[in-house]
Amino acid sequence: MEHRGLDTDGCFEREGSLGQVPGAFAGVVAAARGRIRDAYGRRLHSAYLYGSVPRGTALPGRSDLDLLLALHHEPAGEDRDAAEVLARGLDEDFPEVDGVGILLYGKDTLLSEAERFDLGWFLACLCTPLLGADLAEHLPRYRPDSLLARETNGDLADVLPRWRRRMREASTPDEYRRLCRLFSHHLVRTGFTLVMPRWGGWTSDLTESAEVFGGYYPQRADQMRAAAAAALHPVADPAVLRAYVEDLGPWLADEYTARHGTKTPRVAAAGRT
Structure with missing residues (x-):
């Protein structure tokens, strides 16, 4: 195994x-x-x-x-x-x-x-x-189960409005590249944790994460592979960001909620972004 x-x-x-x-x-x-x-x-x-x-x-x-x-x-x-x-x-x-x-x-x-x-x-x-x-x-020991999936990345629906606001405020190539890296990384990690309990393991490798995800959602596999590539080599293209917040992100948020539920609300902490 x-x-x-x-x-x-x-x-x-x-x-x-x-x-x-x-x-x-x-x-x-x-x-x-x-x-x-x-x-x-x-x-x-x-x-x-x-x-x-x-x-x-x-x-x-x-x-x-x-x-x-x-x-x-x-x-x-x-x-x-x-x-x-x-x-x-x-x-x-x-x-x-x-x-x-x-x-x-x-x-x-x-x-x-x-x-x-x-x-x-x-x-x-x-x-x-x-x-x-x-x-x-x-702290306890952890397993790749649905509870962990929910509590780590089960808040994408709440994150997307903040992303849209940051997109509207961005105007320079450097700002677009920073957002591209941030959004891409978050989406690939969320896509992976969506399927993590079914896959039964963990990886922090973004390319592998996208491939694992694609095995369960082949209709979205190319999008997730592209996001993994953009996380490693971010681009200053607003169209990429729009596709994230208008298509891949909303679909992923809905699928995540349907499978794992919504992350438990907590008071905003200083380290969160």
């Missing part, structure tokens, strides 16, 4: 590790560790890497650096300002990375019952410890 990111008990194996960080990114990861510690001091509970860098698939000059910071308290204005300065500084000082993203949460939110199958799962399964005590030790 295929491995599919699960252990012998059918639970998610944590993906990524510091040992998998490509050599070209060792400097920026080391700098991130030091600068996070300096910026937050005792306010910081722990810090994590996620994405292509700890998975070992990052490409110099093309991949971004993704960080999650857990604070002892809920983030305040000064914490968000520090994250913005930190992200900008790392991006400017290290040409190996094409952008730096920082998610910021209080540890109580990450460990809350409301986030058990969303942020909790994300931290425990997709994040690599960088600093501090690992919060994953306080």
Whole structure:
């Protein structure tokens, strides 16, 4: 049987590790560790890497650096300002990375019952410890079931109006490319988690995610393959974004709700976008 990111008990194996960080990114990861510690001091509970860098698939000059910071308290204005300065500084000082993203949460939110199958799962399964005590030790083990699918990506219908607004506000090629990467990545991940319980496994590879999805929805397979390609090589084409919010996105939101239900509402948190 295929491995599919699960252990012998059918639970998610944590993906990524510091040992998998490509050599070209060792400097920026080391700098991130030091600068996070300096910026937050005792306010910081722990810090994590996620994405292509700890998975070992990052490409110099093309991949971004993704960080999650857990604070002892809920983030305040000064914490968000520090994250913005930190992200900008790392991006400017290290040409190996094409952008730096920082998610910021209080540890109580990450460990809350409301986030058990969303942020909790994300931290425990997709994040690599960088600093501090690992919060994953306080979280359960996870399986690729419908509950997880619902609580991770069962809110696409709520997201689409925000995407339409951001599209209307965009006007430059760089803005369109950023939205293309964001929308494409989100749609491919949502398409994959739609079929994840049936497939019975996990992958963070966008190309593989699109192929898995296409096996269950062949009529939408080409669209999802194109979205996976656009997530890796975003284009400054408003027509691509319109197709997402007018066709693929609404269809996917309806199909997701029909199969898994709607994500449980929660209070907006500082790290959400």
